Structures are given as C-alpha cells and as structure tokens.
Amino acid sequence: MSEATIEVTGLRKRFGPVLALDGMSFMVTPGQVTGFIGPNGAGKSTTMRVILGLDAAEAGSALIGGRRYQSLRHPLTEVGSLLDAAALQPSRTARNHLLWLARSQGLGRRRVDEVIGQAGLEQAAGRKAGGFSLGMRQRLGIAAALLGEPRVLMLDEPFNGMDPEGIVWMRGFLRSLAAQGRAVLVSSHLMSELQGTAEHLIIVGRGQVIADTSTPALLAAASGDRVSLRTTATASATAVLTEAGGSVTSAGLAALSVTGLDAEKIVTLLSGQGVPFSEISAHRASLEEAYLELTRDAVEYRAADAAEEARR
Amino acid sequence: MSAHVITESRPGQRNGRDGFRQLLSAEWTKLATVRGWVIGIVLAPFLIVGIALLNHSTCGGITTPGGPATTAAGCPAPPSGPGGEAVSDSFYFVRQPLGGDGSITVRMTSLTAGPGPAGLSPWSKAGIIITASTRPGSAYAAMMVTGGHGVRMQYDYTGDIAGPARGASPASPRWLRLTRSGDTITGATSADGVRWTTVGTTRLAGLPATVQAGMFATAPASSQTRAQTVSGASSAGAAALAAASFDHVSLAGPRPAGAWAGDAVGGASPDAGFRQAGGTITVTGTGDIGPYVPGASGSPGSTIGSTLLGAVLALIAAAVVATMFMTSEYRRGLIRLTFAASPDRGRVLAAKVVVVGAVTFIAGLAGAIVAVQLGERLLRSNGNFILPASTLSNLRVVAGTAALLAVASVLAVALGSILRRSAGAVTVVVALITLPYLLALTALRGGAADWLLRLTPAAAFAIQQTTPQYPQVSAAYTVSNGYFPLAPWAGFAVLCGYTAVALALAVFLIRRRDA
Numbered sequence: 001m002s003e004a005t006i007e008v009t010g011l012r013k014r015f016g017p018v019l020a021l022d023g024m025s026f027m028v029t030p031g032q033v034t035g036f037i038g039p040n041g042a043g044k045s046t047t048m049r050v051i052l053g054l055d056a057a058e059a060g061s062a063l064i065g066g067r068r069y070q071s072l073r074h075p076l077t078e079v080g081s082l083l084d085a086a087a088l089q090p091s092r093t094a095r096n097h098l099l100w101l102a103r104s105q106g107l108g109r110r111r112v113d114e115v116i117g118q119a120g121l122e123q124a125a126g127r128k129a130g131g132f133s134l135g136m137r138q139r140l141g142i143a144a145a146l147l148g149e150p151r152v153l154m155l156d157e158p159f160n161g162m163d164p165e166g167i168v169w170m171r172g173f174l175r176s177l178a179a180q181g182r183a184v185l186v187s188s189h190l191m192s193e194l195q196g197t198a199e200h201l202i203i204v205g206r207g208q209v210i211a212d213t214s215t216p217a218l219l220a221a222a223s224g225d226r227v228s229l230r231t232t233a234t235a236s237a238t239a240v241l242t243e244a245g246g247s248v249t250s251a252g253l254a255a256l257s258v259t260g261l262d263a264e265k266i267v268t269l270l271s272g273q274g275v276p277f278s279e280i281s282a283h284r285a286s287l288e289e290a291y292l293e294l295t296r297d298a299v300e301y302r303a304a305d306a307a308e309e310a311r312r
Numbered sequence: 313m314s315a316h317v318i319t320e321s322r323p324g325q326r327n328g329r330d331g332f333r334q335l336l337s338a339e340w341t342k343l344a345t346v347r348g349w350v351i352g353i354v355l356a357p358f359l360i361v362g363i364a365l366l367n368h369s370t371c372g373g374i375t376t377p378g379g380p381a382t383t384a385a386g387c388p389a390p391p392s393g394p395g396g397e398a399v400s401d402s403f404y405f406v407r408q409p410l411g412g413d414g415s416i417t418v419r420m421t422s423l424t425a426g427p428g429p430a431g432l433s434p435w436s437k438a439g440i441i442i443t444a445s446t447r448p449g450s451a452y453a454a455m456m457v458t459g460g461h462g463v464r465m466q467y468d469y470t471g472d473i474a475g476p477a478r479g480a481s482p483a484s485p486r487w488l489r490l491t492r493s494g495d496t497i498t499g500a501t502s503a504d505g506v507r508w509t510t511v512g513t514t515r516l517a518g519l520p521a522t523v524q525a526g527m528f529a530t531a532p533a534s535s536q537t538r539a540q541t542v543s544g545a546s547s548a549g550a551a552a553l554a555a556a557s558f559d560h561v562s563l564a565g566p567r568p569a570g571a572w573a574g575d576a577v578g579g580a581s582p583d584a585g586f587r588q589a590g591g592t593i594t595v596t597g598t599g600d601i602g603p604y605v606p607g608a609s610g611s612p613g614s615t616i617g618s619t620l621l622g623a624v625l626a627l628i629a630a631a632v633v634a635t636m637f638m639t640s641e642y643r644r645g646l647i648r649l650t651f652a653a654s655p656d657r658g659r660v661l662a663a664k665v666v667v668v669g670a671v672t673f674i675a676g677l678a679g680a681i682v683a684v685q686l687g688e689r690l691l692r693s694n695g696n697f698i699l700p701a702s703t704l705s706n707l708r709v710v711a712g713t714a715a716l717l718a719v720a721s722v723l724a725v726a727l728g729s730i731l732r733r734s735a736g737a738v739t740v741v742v743a744l745i746t747l748p749y750l751l752a753l754t755a756l757r758g759g760a761a762d763w764l765l766r767l768t769p770a771a772a773f774a775i776q777q778t779t780p781q782y783p784q785v786s787a788a789y790t791v792s793n794g795y796f797p798l799a800p801w802a803g804f805a806v807l808c809g810y811t812a813v814a815l816a817l818a819v820f821l822i823r824r825r826d827a
Contacts, residue, residue, distance in 0.1 A: 049648070049826070049827070052648075052651075052652045053651070053652075053655050054648050054651055054652065054826065054827040055826040055827070056826060069655060070655040070656075072655070073331070075652060075653065075654075075655060076652070076653050079652075081652055083645075083648055083649075083652075084645050084648065086644070086645065087644050087645035087646045087648060087649055088644060088646060089342070089346055089640060089641075089644060089646060090644075091346050091347060091348060092342075092345045092346055093345070096341065096345035097345075099341055099345070100338045100339075100341035100342045100345065101338070101649070101653055103334060103337040103338040103341050104334055104335060104337075104338035104650075104653040104654055105334065105653065106331075106334045144649070
C-alpha cells in the first residue's frame with residue numbers, strides 16, 4: 001500500500017510574463033491537517049491544479065503516494081479535491097452532481113447518499129445547485145471530495161463564504177478526517193481560518209515555499225524568547241540581568257525588553273537581588289503576526305509589481 | 313500508517329477494465345440531469361414531425377384538411393419503368409409489330425420544332441424505337457437525333473449513349489438502325505447508309521416475342537409551358553413539338569403484312585400525328601421518354617426527403633445541446649472536476665461524443681420515421697404522389713437523417729471543445745452546417761448554392777436525396793426540388809470529414825491545454 005502523501009518537487013510554471021511557480025517543493029504527510037498558506041497569487045491554486053494534472057508544469061514533479069495523478073485508475077478514490085466550489089452546472093441538482101461523479105468512479109447511489117449525509121446536505125440534495133449559497137456549495141464540494149473515500153484530500157479555500165457555524169463545522173470535520181489517517185492539505189490566504197486546525201503549515205509566496213514547519217515551532221520562532229519587564233529601577237535591573245547573560249534594551253519609560261533569559265529566571269534573579277518590578281510577561285506572537293512577518297516580502301513584491309505595472 | 317481506517321478496495325466498485333463504461337455512464341448522467349438539454353433533445357424529433365405536418369402542398373386541385381372533400385383525384389402518378397422507377401413516357405409513335413429477330417433502318421432528313429411557337433429544345437428527340445408495347449413504362453431501345461445533343465442511343469429510360477455529334481438535316485441526312493436479336497438490341501448510325509458505326513448494345517430483359525418497331529418524335533416542354541399545363545391553363549400551341557422526316561424506311565423480320573399505324577403514347581396532343589407522302593413519313597410529337605424528374609419543367613411529385621425538411625431545425629436543436637454539453641463545463645470550471653475524475657481527457661471527449669451521438673441519433677431516427685409515415689400520408693391525401701424509391705434508398709434517407717443529426721452533434725461537441733465558448737461555438741456550428749443549406753434552399757441559386765453544398769458540412773443533407781440527376785433531362789436540379797450537387801454518401805462523407813478533422817484538433821488541444 002502506497003503512503004497517503006503528496007510530494008511536490010521543484011515545480012516551475014509561467015503564465016505569460018508571470019512566474020507562478022518558482023521551485024515549489026513540499027511534502028504533505030498523513031494523519032494531520034496541513035495548512036497551505038500564502039497571499040493571493042502565491043501559487044497555491046496553481047500548485048493544486050498541477051498536482052491534479054490539470055495544469056502542466058514546465059519543470060518538477062507532483063506525486064500522490066509516489067504516483068502521478070494521471071496514472072491513477074480511479075483518482076477520486078485516491079485523492080479528493082475541491083478546487084472551486086462554484087464549478088457546478090447550476091441547473092443540476094446537488095444529488096445528480098454527485099451522481100455523475102460517483103458513476104465516473106464506478107460508485108453507486110448509496111455512496112452518494114452517504115456523503116450527502118456527511119456534508120450535512122440532506123435537506124438541499126434535491127435542489128438545483130445553482131441556487132446554493134457559497135457556503136452550501138463548499139459543503140457540496142466537500143461531499144464530492146469525499147465520494148471515493150480518498151486517503152488524500154486537497155481543498156482550495158474551503159472556508160470561503162462560510163458562515164461562522166460552517167467554519168466551526170469545517171474545522172472539526174477536517175480534523176476528524178486527518179485523525180482517520182488521511183493526508184489533508186487545506187489552502188487559505190487567511191491564517192486565522194486555520195488557527196487551531198492545521199498542525200503543520202506550508203507558507204508560500206511568489207511561487208516558493210517560505211516556511212514548512214509545525215504550527216508550534218512557527219509560533220516559537222516568531223515569538224523568540226523575548227520577555228517584557230516593567231520596573232521603576234531600570235538601571236539596577238539592567239545591571240543584574242546583563243550580569244546574568246541577558247541582553248537588555250529599553251522599551252520606553254519604566255519598561256525593558258529582555259532576551260537570552262526566560263521569565264522564570266528573570267523573576268528569580270530580580271527577587272534575589274531585591275530589584276523591584278511590577279509586571280513581567282513572556283511575549284507571545286500570534287500565528288497571524290508570524291504569518292505576516294514571513295509573507296511581508298511576498299506581499300511587498302506584489303505591491304511593487306503592481307505599482308510598476310501601473311506606471312507602464 | 314492508519315491503514316486500518318481506510319480500506320484499499322471498496323465493495324460496489326467495479327474494476328477498471330470497463331472504465332470507459334463508467335465514463336459513458338457519467339456523461340449520460342450529466343446529459344440526462346439538465347432539464348434544458350433533455351428538452352432540446354426531445355424537441356428535435358417533434359420539430360421534424362411538426363414541419364412534415366405543416367407541408368400542405370397540394371396537387372391538381374384538392375382537399376384541404378378540414379375543408380370539404382372534393383372529387384378531384386389530384387395529380388396522377390407517372391408510369392413506372394422496368395426498374396420500378398418513375399418515368400416520363402409520352403411520344404408520337406408510328407409503328408408496326410415485329411414478331412422475332414429483325415431490324416429497322418431509316419434515313420432521317422430533318423428535325424424541327426414543327427408548327428408551334430416554341431423553338432427546338434436541346435432534348436427534343438426523334439428517331440427509331442423498338443419497344444415491348446405501347447403501354448407507357450414499357451422496356452425500349454431507341455436510336456435518335458436530338459435538338460442539341462447529337463445522335464444518341466437511349467434505352468429503358470435511364471440508359472443514354474452518345475453517338476456522333478452531327479444531327480440530321482436535308483443537306484446531310486442521318487441514317488439510323490436498330491437490330492433485334494432475341495432480347496438484345498444494337499443501335500447503329502451512318503452518314504451515307506453504307507459505312508455503319510455501332511453506337512451501343514443493350515439487353516432488354518423479358519422482351520416479348522412480338523415487339524413494336526417504328527419511328528417516334530417527342531419534345532419536352534419548356535418550364536413555362538409545363539407549368540401552365542400543370543395549372544390546368546394550357547394554351548394550345550404553347551406545347552413544345554418535335555417534327556422529324558424519315559425516308560428509306562425499311563423494317564426487316566417476321567411480321568404480318570400491314571401499314572404503319574400512329575399512336576399517341578402517354579396521352580394525345582392536338583398537334584401530334586404523322587403524315588405519309590410517297591416514301592417519306594413525317595412524325596410530330598410532344599412529351600419525353602426518359603426518367604421522371606420532379607422539378608423538371610415544373611413536373612409535380614414529392615420525394616420522401618420532402619417530408620424531412622424539419623431535419624434542419626432538429627439539427628439546430630441537437631447541435632445547440634451538444635455544444636452546451638461541452639462548453640458549459642468550461643464556462644463553469646466544471647471541466648476541472650471532470651478531468652480530475654477522469655484524467656484521460658481523450659477518453660472523456662470520446663465518452664461525450666458517444667453519448668451525444670447515440671442520443672441524437674435515436675431522437676433523429678424516431679422523428680424521421682414518424683415524419684415520413686405521417687408526411688407521406690398527408691401528401692397523398694392532398695393529391696400528391698410520392699416518387700417510388702427502393703426500400704434501401706428509403707432506409708438510407710431515414711437512417712441517414714438520424715446519422716446527419718448525430719454526426720453534426722459530434723461536430724458540435726468537437727467545436728465546443730476547441731472554442732470553449734458557448735456563444736461562439738453555437739454560432740459556428742449553426743453557421744457551418746445549417747446556414748449553407750438554408751441559403752441553398754432559399755436565396756441562392758446555381759453555382760454558388762452548388763459549391764456551398766459541396767464544400768461545407770451542409771453537403772450532408774444530400775443523404776435525403778432519392779432522385780438522381782440525369783444529364784439527359786433538363787430540370788431545375790435545386791435543393792428545394794430535392795437535388796444536391798453531391799451523391800448522398802459523398803455529401804455525408806463531407807460532414808464526416810469535417811467532424812474527423814475537428815475531433816482530431818479537439819483531442820490534440822484538450823490534451824495540450826491547461827484545463
């Protein structure tokens with residue numbers, strides 16, 4: 001049995017003058033939700049289309065469990081994907097939309113009814129999909145992705161257009177799918193959507209991977225080991241902490257920022273020396289901050305591009 | 313690896329050898345689950361039948377549906393020739409019986425238009441003839457001089473062999489001879505009665521022992537005079553006439569002693585007849601001996617193709633559905649889901665083509681069968697006659713109309729895949745297939761119409777043609793009379809050629825382009 005992985009190596013693709021993918025490489029492993037994050041235009045959707053064999057890359061490879069997507073006999077039983085929730089024939093009912101898809105994989109009506117239930121579409125299945133809200137379409141897209149009980153799931157911006165209730169549902173659903181041993185790749189341009197869902201993050205910009213890391217590691221790296229200290233005795237505090245190997249900078253009136261020493265150690269040191277302080281706190285970066293920090297370059301680059309475009 | 317959670321094979325999932333069947337099933341489901349498309353397909357046969365029922369053309373003074381029935385019989389059907397085909401067989405015949413092998417030889421000294429105001433038409437004919445009987449539609453062979461096409465041997469209505477180009481005149485008379493041996497007739501001609509040239513030989517199957525041999529003259533009406541005849545307002549003297557003079561007449565072979573007798577075969581005409589003065593016999597006649605050609609000089613008569621005029625509307629309906637079946641997927645981005653489910657894009661296209669082709673064929677077949685049945689009944693009840701055609705031809709017309717719809721729809725799928733845009737593809741499909749046909753049917757005449765129906769996919773409408781064109785009959789060989797410049801299968805092959813090229817391009821592009 002091949003592993004349920006997505007393996008992308010050195011993808012390059014150009015759309016006219018725009019380099020959409022510039023050596024995109026990453027690996028998605030089973031058993032966890034992997035967030036695929038980057039600003040609009042970073043190459044997330046293009047990467048997914050290349051993985052699905054819809055777009056051809058000029059260089060590089062994209063493998064599902066070690067095989068090219070095109071070589072899969074019943075691809076939907078290996079990889080479930082949701083690229084565009086609006087990709088529907090509006091006058092076809094949701095059930096019939098799933099039915100033709102099921103038949104293309106040799107699956108029957110029973111499986112269609114099962115995924116309708118899983119996606120919570122029982123009430124809407126007999127209605128024309130053209131009348132669905134975007135949130136409903138996302139659910140229908142999820143149902144379609146689940147049809148073949150694939151071990152790999154790839155969803156492009158599945159939170160788009162969902163109401164808060166739907167977002168909560170989607171998060172829990174994605175986590176449970178991953179817990180069953182599936183590899184789940186979910187793209188988003190908003191880190192907040194994936195907070196608490198994605199255990200692993202692939203952050204992309206300008207067609208490349210900027211960071212490929214677990215979520216806790218990303219947070220730690222962004223936070224650093226900075227500690228904020230509020231004290232009236234800035235001079236003596238600075239002396240004590242510098243003596244102990246810390247690096248101290250002023251952070252305004254009666255406030256210091258310390259690195260190289262953790263908060264517990266600082267408390268012990270200052271208390272031992274009788275230096276007064278009123279507040280001490282380890283600085284915690286949010287995922288959003290970490291993400292913005294990492295993708296600033298990519299966004300600036302795009303802005304500069306746009307400005308240059310405008311001058312022409 | 314949590315292999316225990318996700319199973320490798322699932323019940324109810326067939327294995328991949330019949331993957332194409334699954335693809336067909338998926339595409340069929342797509343087509344059948346969009347109401348507008350189903351309506352379009354179902355509409356197609358109703359359009360064919362509906363147009364057939366709108367055909368209220370009448371003939372010879374007749375009943376209108378719902379109106380008071382009249383006693384008029386409508387137009388009489390033309391006689392049938394030895395092959396069962398409709399024929400024209402009316403001429404003035406000066407004859408004697410011939411009871412075995414023998415020959416007839418004459419010297420023809422003139423061919424003129426006779427006393428009437430009409431000139432000599434190119435296919436006015438006079439000469440000698442051996443015929444099974446004087447009943448119209450009998451087997452025959454004839455040697456003749458024509459108004460504009462020289463000496464010819466013609467037989468059994470459709471046979472036509474050209475002889476010397478020079479005709480007959482008092483200054484240079486033309487000798488003609490027919491020799492019978494069993495049921496084989498040989499035609500020969502000579503300029504001087506000494507050196508003879510054989511023009512042709514034919515076998516008239518089932519020729520009785522005693523045949524009629526003699527001289528004839530006939531002249532087809534111009535379209536103007538024939539139209540007047542048809543409308544029942546024929547004016548005397550307007551009929552085309554041919555008058556021919558013969559001398560050195562000799563009939564050799566077993567025969568009872570007797571004189572030349574005159575017969576107006578296929579109906580009398582006031583100006584027709586013969587005169588015998590000394591050794592010279594002058595014969596004047598009108599009519600034609602040859603295949604019956606509807607549309608020739610306004611000859612009435614319908615073909616089964618004329619009950620299928622609605623096919624062009626059905627074709628538009630089918631082609632629009634077929635185009636949308638492809639382009640709507642591009643418009644919505646649905647094609648990505650289709651290709652994600654079935655990465656072999658060539659097979660996806662093949663499945664669409666098979667589904668669309670089969671569905672439109674069945675719709676077209678159902679429409680054509682019903683339209684022909686009801687259309688023929690309606691035409692007959694309005695006093696028209698339907699020209700006989702072989703069972704095979706009738707089958708070809710009905711099945712061919714269905715195939716026309718199917719192949720045109722396949723072309724529409726291919727063009728939809730190439731162009732990806734609904735409006736553009738629908739426009740191209742309709743313009744390519746139906747516009748040339750409709751133009752040829754209505755506005756265009758002659759060369760332009762012919763070339764459109766040779767070069768464009770509309771050539772395939774020739775599949776509905778049952779009446780062949782004959783060079784020896786002057787007629788308005790137009791689409792509205794049921795004639796096409798190409799033979800039925802040749803015309804159909806033009807459409808198939810376009811479709812094959814479009815499909816090849818579609819497969820090439822669909823594999824090459826990003827979805």
